[in-house]
Amino acid sequence: MGVYKLVTYxxxxxxxxxxxxxxxxxxxxxGMGLTFRQMFTKPITMRYPENKWVMPERMRGQVALVRDPKxxxxxxxxxxxxxxxxxxxxxxxxLTSRGEDNQKVIDDYFLDMTRCLFCGSCVEICxxxxxxxxxxxxxxxxSKDDLLFDKKAMLNTGxxxxxxxxxxxxxxxxxxxxxxxxxxxxxxxxxxxTEEELAVASKAKA
Numbered sequence: 001m002g003v004y005k006l007v008t009y010x011x012x013x014x015x016x017x018x019x020x021x022x023x024x025x026x027x028x029x030x031g032m033g034l035t036f037r038q039m040f041t042k043p044i045t046m047r048y049p050e051n052k053w054v055m056p057e058r059m060r061g062q063v064a065l066v067r068d069p070k071x072x073x074x075x076x077x078x079x080x081x082x083x084x085x086x087x088x089x090x091x092x093x094x095l096t097s098r099g100e101d102n103q104k105v106i107d108d109y110f111l112d113m114t115r116c117l118f119c120g121s122c123v124e125i126c127x128x129x130x131x132x133x134x135x136x137x138x139x140x141x142x143s144k145d146d147l148l149f150d151k152k153a154m155l156n157t158g159x160x161x162x163x164x165x166x167x168x169x170x171x172x173x174x175x176x177x178x179x180x181x182x183x184x185x186x187x188x189x190x191x192x193x194t195e196e197e198l199a200v201a202s203k204a205k206a
Contacts (some may be wrong), residue, residue: 064158079104083122
């Protein structure tokens with residue numbers, strides 16, 4: 001004796017709907033529809049590294065040394081070594097000596113970016129604001145030796161950062177703006193950024 005299954009109207013309608021979807025490739029049509037809709041929308045991606053975002057002011061990028069703009073030939077760092085003591089990974093080191101007036105002279109400053117945690121503790125504890133977190137996040141290189149910075153390299157990084165800030169402020173660039181940069185060959189030495197390299201490509205929507 002055969003076994004009969006009672007099929008409700010809702011189940012029959014659901015089965016028919018499922019069959020129709022399979023016959024007309026409904027899932028594929030939905031995917032193609034989404035693809036065609038996206039073809040007419042504004043892209044949200046950018047052509048990195050030619051185009052880049054303007055980083056926030058409080059970004060914790062590469063650590064750099066700065067000097068007083070009014071006294072560019074004198075070190076702002078007083079050699080107190082608070083940054084060396086507070087660094088949790090031991091990425092900083094300072095070489096000091098005594099000058100003619102018995103004041104500390106900064107002979108050299110060392111930063112090992114391979115150990116830096118980008119925590120910003122050294123910047124916060126500096127009593128004279130000689131250390132800054134720049135907006136430089138592109139630190140990829142082929143050798144770890146290129147991530148070892150001395151006093152001269154850190155001062156050059158700080159000088160280039162201040163120069164970028166002045167140019168962006170003069171152009172009215174704000175956070176989430178897009179800038180275009182001239183493509184250049186890779187080099188371990190980071191040159192100063194020129195004004196032409198910070199020409200505005202477009203600005204993000206407010």
